[in-house]
Amino acid sequence: MNVDLKFKTFKSMVSLSAEDLCRELFLGNRRSIKIKKEGVAVGNLVRIFNAALTLSNQKGFKAMSLRDLSVEAGLSMGALYTYFKSKDELLRMILRQGRMVVKRVLQGQVEGTDDPRTQLRRVIQAHLYLSEVMQPWFYFSYMETKNLAIEEQKRAMQAELFTERILTDIMKKGQEQGIFRPMETELAGAAIKAVLQDWYLKRWKYAGRKITVEKYASFVVGFVTRYLEPQRP
Amino acid sequence: MNVDLKFKTFKSMVSLSAEDLCRELFLGNRRSIKIKKEGVAVGNLVRIFNAALTLSNQKGFKAMSLRDLSVEAGLSMGALYTYFKSKDELLRMILRQGRMVVKRVLQGQVEGTDDPRTQLRRVIQAHLYLSEVMQPWFYFSYMETKNLAIEEQKRAMQAELFTERILTDIMKKGQEQGIFRPMETELAGAAIKAVLQDWYLKRWKYAGRKITVEKYASFVVGFVTRYLEPQRP
DNA sequence: GTCTATACCAGGATAGAC
DNA sequence: GTCTATCCTGGTATAGAC
Numbered sequence: 001m002n003v004d005l006k007f008k009t010f011k012s013m014v015s016l017s018a019e020d021l022c023r024e025l026f027l028g029n030r031r032s033i034k035i036k037k038e039g040v041a042v043g044n045l046v047r048i049f050n051a052a053l054t055l056s057n058q059k060g061f062k063a064m065s066l067r068d069l070s071v072e073a074g075l076s077m078g079a080l081y082t083y084f085k086s087k088d089e090l091l092r093m094i095l096r097q098g099r100m101v102v103k104r105v106l107q108g109q110v111e112g113t114d115d116p117r118t119q120l121r122r123v124i125q126a127h128l129y130l131s132e133v134m135q136p137w138f139y140f141s142y143m144e145t146k147n148l149a150i151e152e153q154k155r156a157m158q159a160e161l162f163t164e165r166i167l168t169d170i171m172k173k174g175q176e177q178g179i180f181r182p183m184e185t186e187l188a189g190a191a192i193k194a195v196l197q198d199w200y201l202k203r204w205k206y207a208g209r210k211i212t213v214e215k216y217a218s219f220v221v222g223f224v225t226r227y228l229e230p231q232r233p
Numbered sequence: 234m235n236v237d238l239k240f241k242t243f244k245s246m247v248s249l250s251a252e253d254l255c256r257e258l259f260l261g262n263r264r265s266i267k268i269k270k271e272g273v274a275v276g277n278l279v280r281i282f283n284a285a286l287t288l289s290n291q292k293g294f295k296a297m298s299l300r301d302l303s304v305e306a307g308l309s310m311g312a313l314y315t316y317f318k319s320k321d322e323l324l325r326m327i328l329r330q331g332r333m334v335v336k337r338v339l340q341g342q343v344e345g346t347d348d349p350r351t352q353l354r355r356v357i358q359a360h361l362y363l364s365e366v367m368q369p370w371f372y373f374s375y376m377e378t379k380n381l382a383i384e385e386q387k388r389a390m391q392a393e394l395f396t397e398r399i400l401t402d403i404m405k406k407g408q409e410q411g412i413f414r415p416m417e418t419e420l421a422g423a424a425i426k427a428v429l430q431d432w433y434l435k436r437w438k439y440a441g442r443k444i445t446v447e448k449y450a451s452f453v454v455g456f457v458t459r460y461l462e463p464q465r466p
Numbered sequence: 467g468t469c470t471a472t473a474c475c476a477g478g479a480t481a482g483a484c
Numbered sequence: 485g486t487c488t489a490t491c492c493t494g495g496t497a498t499a500g501a502c
Contacts, residue, residue, distance in 0.1 A: 034485085035485065037485085057379075058379070059379065060379065060380055062293055062295040062296045063295045063380065065476075065478085066477075066478065066479085067476090067477075067478095075486080075487095076486060076487045076488075077478090077479085077480095077487085077488090078479095078480080078481090078486060078487055078488075079485070079486050079487070082485070082486080085479095086478080087477095087478065143379075146290075146291070146292070146293065146376075147292055147296065157438075160438075161438075184452065186442065187444070187449070187452045188456070190431065190435070190438065190439075191428050191431070191452075191453070191456060193431075194427050194428050194430070194431035194435075195424050195427050195428065197427070198423065198424070198426075198427035202423070202427075204390065205393075205394075205423065206423075211420070219424075220424070223421070223424060223460055226460045227456055227459045267467085268467065269467095270467085273467075298494075298495060299495075299496065299497085300494085300495075300496095308468080308469095309468060309469050309470075310469090310470090310496090310497080310498095311467095311468065311469055311497095311498080311499090312467070312468050312469075314496095314497070315468080318497095319496080320495095320496070320497090467502105468501105468502085469500100470499105470500095470501080470502100471498100471500090471501100472497105472499085473496105473497085473498080474495100474496090474497085474498100475497105476493105476494095476495075476496095477492100477493090478491105478492095478493085479490105479491085479493100480489100480491080481488105481489090481490085481491095482487105482488095482489095483487085483488080483489100484485105484486085484488100
């Protein structure tokens with residue numbers, strides 16, 4: 001069995017087109033969205049979301065005016081307000097929808113193998129590939145979370161701890177099996193998470209150096225593995 | 234010679250009180266600041282900066298109104314405007330001043346030893362300790378840089394690459410001396426940087442787990458060392 | 467040096483025509 | 485379903501009294 005997951009394979013596996021995501025969002029928010037025709041609504045939602053992510057990631061969500069947004073999305077102000085009832089709700093919609101997808105995809109990745117080494121590799125690859133496919137969302141989420149109400153901030157922190165937990169659980173199991181050496185899984189988990197996040201936070205850096213996701217993934221796996229593997233005799 | 238730098242030692246070495254920083258800033262911006270009495274100006278600048286960092290780090294610089302700021306700083310709107318001529322200039326002042334200090338302090342840390350292992354340890358410790366002393370500024374800088382004009386954004390990226398460079402240079406020298414094994418210093422440098430940044434970006438996480446800077450520093454040094462050290466025979 | 471009062475405008479939100 | 489026109493709050497910035 002090949003342990004490495006290719007980016008292309010991953011992409012076709014999850015099939016996360018903007019359209020799919022927006023359809024899901026539309027169906028889940030049918031009562032708060034005034035538009036009833038699915039085709040129209042989904043199409044416009046895609047444009048609104050893309051525009052919002054683009055503009056926000058340039059200058060921040062708060063600095064993006066709805067006038068800017070309406071131009072970028074190709075809709076009037078009035079039309080925008082048939083899809084959300086306040087700018088703040090738009091923010092929450094974007095974040096919530098993304099969180100759901102991320103959780104769903106990552107959870108599916110641990111399954112199918114029992115070897116902690118393979119699991120770890122899989123999760124690292126899946127996390128990086130996912131953040132590559134949804135880069136604007138990941139960046140947005142990281143930067144705008146602190147502008148939410150405290151209640152929602154907590155949900156974002158929970159989401160971070162959730163993925164970290166997947167990592168530490170694997171490491172603990174590996175320790176018990178004697179595959180990994182004794183170490184502080186909590187700190188290691190946090191460090192891995194930080195390195196994974198760097199990939200979508202510092203796009204300018206890695207793009208400038210012509211580093212692909214797969215290359216980065218293989219580096220991270222190596223970096224982590226060296227830390228975890230038992231002392232050679 | 235003891236290779237470890239204690240946090241307390243570092244703190245007294247650099248002596249970076251908010252007052253010192255603001256005095257330096259006052260002296261460097263004498264012509265754009267209308268107030269002439271040094272004592273008055275420095276005192277107020279300290280309050281303005283602290284207030285600005287506090288409020289911005291809660292909800293973002295853009296979302297912080299100058300009315301909020303004037304209340305938090307204990308000055309009237311009119312008084313604020315004798316210290317800077319626009320909200321945007323305030324942003325630039327804060328970021329520029331901080332960058333200068335960081336650069337100065339970090340550059341001083343590589344000196345005094347030739348062993349790459351010690352140098353690396355020193356730089357990691359110094360970076361973490363510095364970001365601990367100036368945590369609000371580091372967080373602010375990370376989050377608000379994208380709201381600057383492109384010209385200033387580039388300066389911030391340069392600053393990031395500058396510290397990364399210090400790391401990669403040490404690693405390369407270590408490789409040449411056979412102390413470190415062959416590896417991609419560029420990726421390793423980026424990863425170390427990411428882990429160092431996590432310390433001031435995820436305060437909530439590390440504070441909740443009761444992890445001290447010194448503990449975190451020793452973890453990072455261990456993590457990195459394991460990656461760099463040559464294969465044992 | 468600092469305050470209060472005010473000018474002025476940008477942005478979020480909505481009503482009502484089409 | 486979508487647009488235009490308009491309301492009104494709350495933001496930055498400044499003038500002039502103290």
